[in-house]
Amino acid sequence: MQLRSDRNRLAAVVVLFRDAMRRAILRPPEARRFSVAAELHQIPIFVRVGSKVTLGDLNKEWEEARAIAQKKPDLARLTPECAAWFEKHQTK
Numbered sequence: 001m002q003l004r005s006d007r008n009r010l011a012a013v014v015v016l017f018r019d020a021m022r023r024a025i026l027r028p029p030e031a032r033r034f035s036v037a038a039e040l041h042q043i044p045i046f047v048r049v050g051s052k053v054t055l056g057d058l059n060k061e062w063e064e065a066r067a068i069a070q071k072k073p074d075l076a077r078l079t080p081e082c083a084a085w086f087e088k089h090q091t092k
Contacts, residue, residue: 020045020055 017026021042038044041062047053 016049017046018049020047021058025049 019036
């Protein structure tokens with residue numbers, strides 16, 4: 001909760017946050033601390049409700065990244081490209 005002073009009036013403004021992974025709106029208690037469950041691959045990210053920050057669908061991004069990581073890269077094709085890159089950018 002934030003306190004906002006307007007001349008002689010004092011009003012409490014409730015600040016709400018959105019859990020970026022679950023898209024749930026959280027209302028912190030007076031102590032302004034709250035806990036959320038997080039999987040091993042998740043970092044708890046909270047965005048203030050009403051902010052213009054757009055994170056997209058983080059769970060979908062995670063699933064897409066996992067699918068890409070499941071495919072073994074063709075290292076035989078990459079090795080010559082990497083060697084050429086290092087030769088080109090080698091510090092002398």
